[in-house]
Structures are given as structure tokens and as C-alpha cells.
Amino acid sequence: MLLDSVAYSIPHMLLSSTTKSDDSGVYIGIDVLFGRKIYWDAKRSPRHHILIVGPTGSGKTIALTAITTRLAKLNNATLAIFDVKGEYPSLMKFFTNKNAFIWDVTQMPIPICSCGEPQEDVIYNIRLFINTLNLLYKLPTYMRDQVHEQLVRLCRYCHESTLDNALRGYLVEEPEAIHTALNIFSTGSESSVATHLLHQKNTVIDLSRLFLLDPKATAVATLYILKRMLKTLGGLNTSSIAKVVLLDELWYVAQSAIEDLVNMLIRYGRGYGISLAMATQSIDDLNPYTDTIVESCGAVIALSSPSRSYWLRLAKHLNLGKRGIENAVKFVEQGIAVAKLYPHEKPLYVYIDPLD
Ligand SMILES: Nc1ncnc2c1ncn2[C@@H]1O[C@H](COP(=O)(O)OP(=O)(O)OP(=O)(O)O)[C@@H](O)[C@H]1O
Ligand SMILES: [Mg+2]
Structure with a gap:
């Protein structure tokens, strides 16, 4: 009609x-x-x-x-879906018969480093994290340096912590503004499995709860995960x-x-x-x-x-x-x-x- x-x-x-x-x-x-x-x-x-x-x-x-x-x-x-509204877990059932891994970053933090990872990867990931945070929150240089130092220390000793706990003292100027963003990242976590899953199966990164808390934190999460994923996939040298x-x-x-x-x-x-x-x-x-x-x-x-x-x-x-x-x-x-x-x-x- x-x-x-x-x-x-x-x-x-x-x-x-x-x-x-x-x-x-x-x-x-x-x-x-x-x-x-x-x-x-x-x-x-x-x-x-x-x-x-x-x-x-x-x-x-x-x-x-x-x-x-x-x-x-x-x-x-495979698909990686950044889902701001929480629509995709149910949509996926209609459009694909493959199971999707649903990753709610407020429940399972985004790992910056995981134990046993090569040092150069850890340093890359830390830099990426600070740059991404800086893009959204504009941190002064001295603060970026301090955060870098602290994260390198935490990752080197495989210390498991959410970044909100670990960095509170280092980000005194704007602690409330970036509180939500820091809460969704962690060091030394076994949950790095979530990042690996990005390459192996369909993943819905459910950002809907995060988005309700803070749209800026949602942008930080999206960019950070995306760039980590791009780096890993880039290393695989896939042609198609x-x-x-x-x-x-x-x-x-x-x-x-x-x-x-x-x-x-x-x-x-x-x-x-x-x-x-x-x-x-x-x-x-x-x-x-x-x-x-x-x-x-x-x-x-x-x-x-x-x-x-x-x-x-x-x-x-x-x-x-x-x-x-x-x-x-x-x-x-x-x-x-x-x-x-x-x-x-x-x-x-x-x-x-x-x-x-
Ligand atoms: N191709 C289609 N054929 C028929 N109905 C459709 C089609 N696409 C969307 N609709 C109807 O329109 C509704 C809104 O669609 P959809 O959620 O895709 O819009 P949207 O542009 O993403 O909206 P929003 O800006 O709110 O995210 C759907 O729930 C469905 O009922
Ligand atoms: Mg829509």
C-alpha cells in the first residue's frame, strides 16, 4: 500500500x-x-x-x-555495537541468530591493564586513557603526568582497583565532574576478558545506564574501547x-x-x-x-x-x-x-x- x-x-x-x-x-x-x-x-x-x-x-x-x-x-x-539507549540486546535477537555478549560497563569496568600484558601495551593503554579523558575533561599537564605515573605504578604491581579509588587524590580540581568516568575503568582486572571478546563474538556495549549518569563519560568509554579495539585489529593485519x-x-x-x-x-x-x-x-x-x-x-x-x-x-x-x-x-x-x-x-x- x-x-x-x-x-x-x-x-x-x-x-x-x-x-x-x-x-x-x-x-x-x-x-x-x-x-x-x-x-x-x-x-x-x-x-x-x-x-x-x-x-x-x-x-x-x-x-x-x-x-x-x-x-x-x-x-x-562480528559486530561491536555501542548502544546508548539500551535498544540492541533485544533488537539483536530479531536480526541475527548469533548470540551477543552484553557488556554493561557500569557493572563490568573497562580494564586499562591486565596482569601479564607486555609493558609496551600497558603504557600505550594508559596513554590512550589519559588522552581520551583529557579530550573530554581538559586536564592540566601536571595532572596528566601525575595520573600517568600513578597508573604505571598500579599496573606494574598488578594492583586491582577502580580508577575512581586510585586517582581521587590526583584529580583534586575536578573530582566530581569525572567521577562517573573514573568509576567505569579499572586496573589489574581479570575483566579484560571483555576486551578480548570484542574480537571474538558479537558484543553489545550497553552504555544506557552510563549515559543516564553522564553523557561525557559515555563518550570517554566509547572512544577508549573503540581505539583499543582498532589497535588490536590493526595488529591482526586483516584484509577483508x-x-x-x-x-x-x-x-x-x-x-x-x-x-x-x-x-x-x-x-x-x-x-x-x-x-x-x-x-x-x-x-x-x-x-x-x-x-x-x-x-x-x-x-x-x-x-x-x-x-x-x-x-x-x-x-x-x-x-x-x-x-x-x-x-x-x-x-x-x-x-x-x-x-x-x-x-x-x-x-x-x-x-x-x-x-x-
Ligand atoms: N523500515 C521500517 N519499516 C516500518 N516501520 C519502521 C521501519 N523502521 C522503523 N519503523 C518504525 O519506526 C519506529 C522508530 O524506528 P527507529 O527506532 O529505528 O527510529 P530512530 O530514527 O532510530 O529514532 P530515534 O531518533 O528515536 O532513535 C520503530 O519502532 C518502528 O515501529
Ligand atoms: Mg534510534
């Missing part, structure tokens, strides 16, 4: 006429004009990240889950996609750490075996790196909105012309999107089909 009404209203000429066979990539959904199946040829796409944009309630989470689980399946890859990282509600992280994220996108490409699948409400969330991010994505999908300015801001990223915009504003339904998918140069009007 929905598809019929849309199909009658969009001029046929807006669409590319390429037809794909069933085995040609990641199934995206149904072409709303012709009713045929639309695929993203992810295996041959020179760009392998995914970006989904859409107003609240437009269907971003459903689209992201459907597409990333298909991409993971196609590549026999081994891990699909799903970042929903990207703007929570992007607002404070967009530069880091862009660096990750550009440096850790296919050679590192990582594909990032991101969703955010507005393309402006990615400023000033919008072009760079979009250029590294082989699938750019904008879910429907009645707002003309929304489409105007997206137009150049989707190759959407004037008439395309006029049509896009007319079709506002959950799951309806304008998509630019490799190898199609023109935008496609597609209903993101949650079911295979």
Missing part, C-alpha cells in the same frame, strides 16, 4: 536503472518506484563505511541494525572486513571527539578489517568533517523528513537535484529513504526493508 502510493508519485527518471542480482551485496530494501530489490555492492565498494541520517523516529536504528547485520553476515564478521562497528546516536560522541573519529575513519580502513556503521540525526552533527566522512562511506542513507532544509543540506552528498528534493519532502514514512549506494551514482528512493 505504502509502496504503491510512493511508486506512483516519483518520476522514473530520478532512478538509476541498474538491476542487481540477489548475490551482489548487502540487501538494502525495495526500490519504491519499480519494486525491485536494491543492493549495496559492499565487497567491491572502495569505501566500506555506512552513514545513516534521519530525524528522530524516522527509522535509523532499525535501518542500521538491518544493514550492519547483513554486512557482517556477508563478510563473516572482520569487524563491523555500529555507532548509533553518533552525535553524542561526535560533538566532543569528531576529529578523533575522522582520524579513525581515514586511517583504519579496509586494511584494518573494520567497517564503521554510523547513524546520527543531522548531517550538521559531523561538521566540519562532513565531506571527509561522507567520502569514506560507500552507503549514505537519509531517512525521510518533510523539511526542505534537511534535504537541501543533504543534496550534494546524495547527488540529489531540485526535483529530487521536491519529491523527497513528499514521502515521509518510517523506513523510506534516499540512498546513495555504490556502485549507483544517482540517489535511489528506497524502502529500507527490515526483513530479508
